[in-house]
Amino acid sequence: MKSRLMKTTMLASALGMTAAFVGSAFADESLQDVMKRRNLTEENVLAAAKTYTPTGGRDEFLSFASGGQYGGVIVFGIPSMRIIKYIAVFNREPWQGFGYDDESKAILASSKTPEGKPITWGDTHHPNLSKTNGDYDGQYLFINDKSTPRIAVIGLKDFETRQIVVNPILTTDHGGAFVTNNTEYVVEASQYPGTLDRKYQGLDKFNDYRGGITYWKFNRQKGMIEPENSFTIELPPYSQDLTSTGKGPSNDWSFTNSLCTERYVGGIESGRPPFEAGCSAHDTDLLHVINWKKAEAVFKAGKVEKINGMAVIRLKTAIDEGLLYLVPEPKSPHGVDVSPDGKYVVVSGKLDTHDSVYDFDKMQKLIEAKDFAGKDPYGIPILDMKKSLHVQVALGLGPLHNQFDSKPCIVYTSLYVDSQVVKWNYCEGKVLDKIPVFYNIGHLMTMEGDTEHPKGKYLVALNKLAIDRFDPVGPLHPQNEELIDISGDKMKLLYDMPLPLGEPHYAVAISLDKLKPLVRYKYGTNSRTEEASPFAVRPGSEHIDRSPGKVEVFGTVIRSHYNPEIVQAQEGDTVIYHWTNAERAEDETHGFAVAQHDVQLSLEPGKTASATIQNVKAGVYPYYCTEFCSALHLEMEGYLMVAPKGGAVAQPAAFSTGQTYTKADFDKQYKENLDTQAVIDSVVAYITSVNYKDFPTVVALVSDATDQLNFAKDARAKADDFSKKGDWQNAMLWANQWWQYQVKAADIGLRAKTYLEQNGAKKVK
Amino acid sequence: MTTSGKSGAAPFRLLTLAAMALLAVAYFSPIWWVALTAPQYPPDAFPDGIRIEFHFNGVMNGCHTRPRTEIDVDNDEALDCVHEMNTINHYIGMKPIAEGAKYEIMLAPYLFVAMGLLLVAFMFYSGPFWWLLALPAILVPVGFVIDYSGWLWYFGHTLNPWGAFTVKPFMPTVFGEGKVAQFSTFSYPTYGFGLLVAASFALILAVLLRRKQLQGGRGEK
Numbered sequence: 005m006k007s008r009l010m011k012t013t014m015l016a017s018a019l020g021m022t023a024a025f026v027g028s029a030f031a032d033e034s035l036q037d038v039m040k041r042r043n044l045t046e047e048n049v050l051a052a053a054k055t056y057t058p059t060g061g062r063d064e065f066l067s068f069a070s071g072g073q074y075g076g077v078i079v080f081g082i083p084s085m086r087i088i089k090y091i092a093v094f095n096r097e098p099w100q101g102f103g104y105d106d107e108s109k110a111i112l113a114s115s116k117t118p119e120g121k122p123i124t125w126g127d128t129h130h131p132n133l134s135k136t137n138g139d140y141d142g143q144y145l146f147i148n149d150k151s152t153p154r155i156a157v158i159g160l161k162d163f164e165t166r167q168i169v170v171n172p173i174l175t176t177d178h179g180g181a182f183v184t185n186n187t188e189y190v191v192e193a194s195q196y197p198g199t200l201d202r203k204y205q206g207l208d209k210f211n212d213y214r215g216g217i218t219y220w221k222f223n224r225q226k227g228m229i230e231p232e233n234s235f236t237i238e239l240p241p242y243s244q245d246l247t248s249t250g251k252g253p254s255n256d257w258s259f260t261n262s263l264c265t266e267r268y269v270g271g272i273e274s275g276r277p278p279f280e281a282g283c284s285a286h287d288t289d290l291l292h293v294i295n296w297k298k299a300e301a302v303f304k305a306g307k308v309e310k311i312n313g314m315a316v317i318r319l320k321t322a323i324d325e326g327l328l329y330l331v332p333e334p335k336s337p338h339g340v341d342v343s344p345d346g347k348y349v350v351v352s353g354k355l356d357t358h359d360s361v362y363d364f365d366k367m368q369k370l371i372e373a374k375d376f377a378g379k380d381p382y383g384i385p386i387l388d389m390k391k392s393l394h395v396q397v398a399l400g401l402g403p404l405h406n407q408f409d410s411k412p413c414i415v416y417t418s419l420y421v422d423s424q425v426v427k428w429n430y431c432e433g434k435v436l437d438k439i440p441v442f443y444n445i446g447h448l449m450t451m452e453g454d455t456e457h458p459k460g461k462y463l464v465a466l467n468k469l470a471i472d473r474f475d476p477v478g479p480l481h482p483q484n485e486e487l488i489d490i491s492g493d494k495m496k497l498l499y500d501m502p503l504p505l506g507e508p509h510y511a512v513a514i515s516l517d518k519l520k521p522l523v524r525y526k527y528g529t530n531s532r533t534e535e536a537s538p539f540a541v542r543p544g545s546e547h548i549d550r551s552p553g554k555v556e557v558f559g560t561v562i563r564s565h566y567n568p569e570i571v572q573a574q575e576g577d578t579v580i581y582h583w584t585n586a587e588r589a590e591d592e593t594h595g596f597a598v599a600q601h602d603v604q605l606s607l608e609p610g611k612t613a614s615a616t617i618q619n620v621k622a623g624v625y626p627y628y629c630t631e632f633c634s635a636l637h638l639e640m641e642g643y644l645m646v647a648p649k650g651g652a653v654a655q656p657a658a659f660s661t662g663q664t665y666t667k668a669d670f671d672k673q674y675k676e677n678l679d680t681q682a683v684i685d686s687v688v689a690y691i692t693s694v695n696y697k698d699f700p701t702v703v704a705l706v707s708d709a710t711d712q713l714n715f716a717k718d719a720r721a722k723a724d725d726f727s728k729k730g731d732w733q734n735a736m737l738w739a740n741q742w743w744q745y746q747v748k749a750a751d752i753g754l755r756a757k758t759y760l761e762q763n764g765a766k767k768v769k
Numbered sequence: 770m771t772t773s774g775k776s777g778a779a780p781f782r783l784l785t786l787a788a789m790a791l792l793a794v795a796y797f798s799p800i801w802w803v804a805l806t807a808p809q810y811p812p813d814a815f816p817d818g819i820r821i822e823f824h825f826n827g828v829m830n831g832c833h834t835r836p837r838t839e840i841d842v843d844n845d846e847a848l849d850c851v852h853e854m855n856t857i858n859h860y861i862g863m864k865p866i867a868e869g870a871k872y873e874i875m876l877a878p879y880l881f882v883a884m885g886l887l888l889v890a891f892m893f894y895s896g897p898f899w900w901l902l903a904l905p906a907i908l909v910p911v912g913f914v915i916d917y918s919g920w921l922w923y924f925g926h927t928l929n930p931w932g933a934f935t936v937k938p939f940m941p942t943v944f945g946e947g948k949v950a951q952f953s954t955f956s957y958p959t960y961g962f963g964l965l966v967a968a969s970f971a972l973i974l975a976v977l978l979r980r981k982q983l984q985g986g987r988g989e990k
Contacts, residue, residue: 635934636860
């Protein structure tokens with residue numbers, strides 16, 4: 005025991021010395037000293053000052069980035085570039101219990117493929133926020149999964165996924181999720197053509213393959229997509245890509261670009277040139293110009309065919325109804341972005357050095373006059389490119405995406421091959437500034453940059469490669485998100501943020517003050533549906549329901565216990581836990597894990613979550629809290645007791661606690677206690693040898709310690725009593741209790757001693 | 770016994786009626802409040818600390834929804850601070866707040882009605898010991914403080930030994946600020962107590978007026 009105390013003392017003093025050393029070495033450093041020591045330029049320090057958020061401070065904007073292969077969403081602050089949250093969407097995520105509690109399993113179950121295959125990852129690409137009158141309203145976030153064409157709805161009251169809808173007719177989607185001006189529809193465009201009925205058809209009939217754009221109807225009151233009110237427009241087998249929805253005068257329209265309008269089929273293994281060669285043969289591809297308002301009317305008029313349950317506006321209907329047009333766009337384009345005033349559509353060429361600015365008004369006039377340059381092989385009218393263009397501007401190599409500034413006519417475009425961001429004027433067609441980024445930028449994002457009222461200020465470059473920008477961590481490198489200051493004439497690079505979770509393709513940023521998240525749930529909420537859970541119970545009415553083969557627990561959790569704590573079951577039973585967190589204090593989240601089971605719940609204040617364990621095996625399984633919730637966190641535990649079939653179930657009264665102690669145990673403890681007492685006596689001797697009464701802090705500590713020693717004395721008397729009677733069990737327990745008090749007293753004493761030494765106590769005679 | 774209607778009777782009855790009204794309002798008002806603050810309850814998120822308010826008809830949540838700051842959160846529900854106080858108190862083995870003054874709270878509606886009836890009688894009765902009828906209502910504030918202190922002592926001295934943290938039995942602060950571990954405690958009367966005191970003064974004045982009136986009446990006889 006002495007050695008344990010000694011160790012504690014040594015550790016404490018070692019920590020104290022380290023702290024003292026650090027304090028004295030750096031306490032007096034000036035800003036100049038730090039700059040010199042860390043080799044920082046004035047520009048570095050200025051960048052730091054622009055991004056540094058003082059402890060406890062808030063950001064100006066919150067950004068939602070797709071997590072790429074992670075399958076979820078990454079939330080970070082701007083300008084601090086601090087990651088604040090991950091949101092599980094298509095993936096299982098144990099911290100949030102997503103995909104582990106029964107409630108979220110129900111959401112993932114609804115996200116299986118049309119054939120019923122469960123998919124627990126996603127290739128998330130383009131997050132987008134709900135809009136009111138063309139501006140973000142901070143209510144919902146939408147994101148697509150490219151790999152299994154799905155759209156998810158995330159509620160921004162609690163930053164949790166609440167719905168996933170599966171597209172029953174598309175093979176993949178890349179062009180999602182885009183939102184119309186009042187969140188009427190969430191737009192999802194297919195990428196690789198396939199068969200809409202999902203049946204096999206040989207590639208020799210590739211021209212009969214189809215793509216499509218789905219307009220998912222969003223019900224804002226329910227916060228849910230309504231598949232029954234959604235429709236898809238059938239499209240030719242071009243690889244449809246990104247979409248931008250109209251604004252202002254172009255409100256009723258959406259614009260989707262495409263690549264591989266060559267409809268080339270590769271086959272490198274059989275000697276055919278690969279897809280990459282055949283898909284970039286033409287100088288132009290085709291921008292799809294769609295009147296979604298008209299399409300909605302066609303859908304409501306019932307001029308649709310149902311395929312796999314999805315209402316499809318057939319290609320012929322779309323052409324006949326005059327809701328679909330094409331216009332040539334530069335080779336293999338990527339980004340298409342409607343200007344904040346809705347008058348221009350900016351398209352990036354990717355394999356062309358130009359960005360092309362289309363004039364919406366010109367296109368409208370051509371459509372009204374039926375002035376077409378021709379038709380594609382499927383009969384869709386094609387507008388003349390030259391007559392539709394406002395201006396074309398040479399920007400650099402590999403222009404990809406465009407985002408707008410708060411200043412009129414200013415747009416920023418990412419240049420993938422050049423690894424640059426270019427700032428230019430799309431009204432006048434003039435390049436204004438370029439800045440290198442590190443490296444190979446994909447998307448870029450300005451603050452609320454795809455709304456009717458962009459906020460300017462910052463730009464984030466979502467770079468595909470980091471190469472040498474971060475501490476080396478093996479061949480798999482993090483992604484590099486770079487913050488750029490765009491408030492002045494010249495862009496300034498401020499900060500590199502590594503993102504080591506997946507590849508964020510696109511991100512959106514919203515002013516922090518537009519978000520109104522919850523602090524806690526209403527008592528007994530199923531957080532996944534945001535409705536009252538039928539399994540919630542109040543403290544005092546916890547119960548265990550038993551029926552043959554089933555044990556169902558309705559319990560509560562609060563600092564620092566589960567109620568119930570012991571759950572008895574028989575081998576083969578299904579055990580269902582429903583826990584309600586009875587806490588109301590902010591951030592008092594509890595966890596729930598059952599040892600050796602795939603069970604991990606996150607129980608935020610007020611939340612009710614459930615875990616089902618099928619076919620339990622006989623054994624002893626502790627369950628415990630996985631969030632360090634309080635000083636008694638480790639004691640927040642329970643037992644799932646699974647008796648073998650036919651075996652007797654122990655009754656609580658029969659539990660035996662601890663172990664049986666012998667005289668030898670007692671003697672050993674007793675000796676330890678005496679040793680500990682010697683240490684305490686030496687501390688007491690030191691304290692009383694100095695003028696401790698001059699230090700009120702120490703006087704208080706001494707008073708506390710004296711209390712503990714009095715308790716210790718009581719416990720010792722009891723231990724002595726029982727030892728006289730030869731009751732070694734109780735004697736040992738009391739000797740141990742005595743030691744507990746000694747340790748507390750010793751701890752307080754040592755703190756007092758340290759205080760006295762550090763504050764110059766003087767010896768008294 | 771037959772003084773009603775005479776000049777000079779009105780003021781003391783008006784005062785008595787006023788006192789009754791004050792007591793009625795006080796019955797539904799917070800009388801005393803207690804709040805805890807600690808580093809893990811930052812003022813921005815917990816503007817009232819952990820605050821509870823003592824009423825005659827129970828112990829109520831004294832925490833409000835937090836004010837709009839630079840970051841806006843959904844705010845339709847305030848923290849339940851009675852609940853939070855119980856959660857904190859259980860660590861030192863203190864009894865749940867609902868245990869406190871449970872008999873008084875149960876009896877309070879009857880006591881208040883009885884007190885009201887006595888005051889009605891006081892307005893009209895002029896026989897021997899007439900002043901006794903007003904005495905209970907006059908003593909309410911004093912009685913409250915004595916009862917409240919008594920229960921605080923009881924709570925501080927009946928700590929369950931199974932509490933996670935051993936603290937020596939203590940007397941919680943009745944009035945003013947105190948310190949328990951890292952918690953600062955605040956305990957002060959609030960407007961309900963002011964109403965009680967005002968009622969007391971009104972009644973003392975009423976008694977004095979009544980005495981003068983009765984003496985005067987007897988003198989005339």
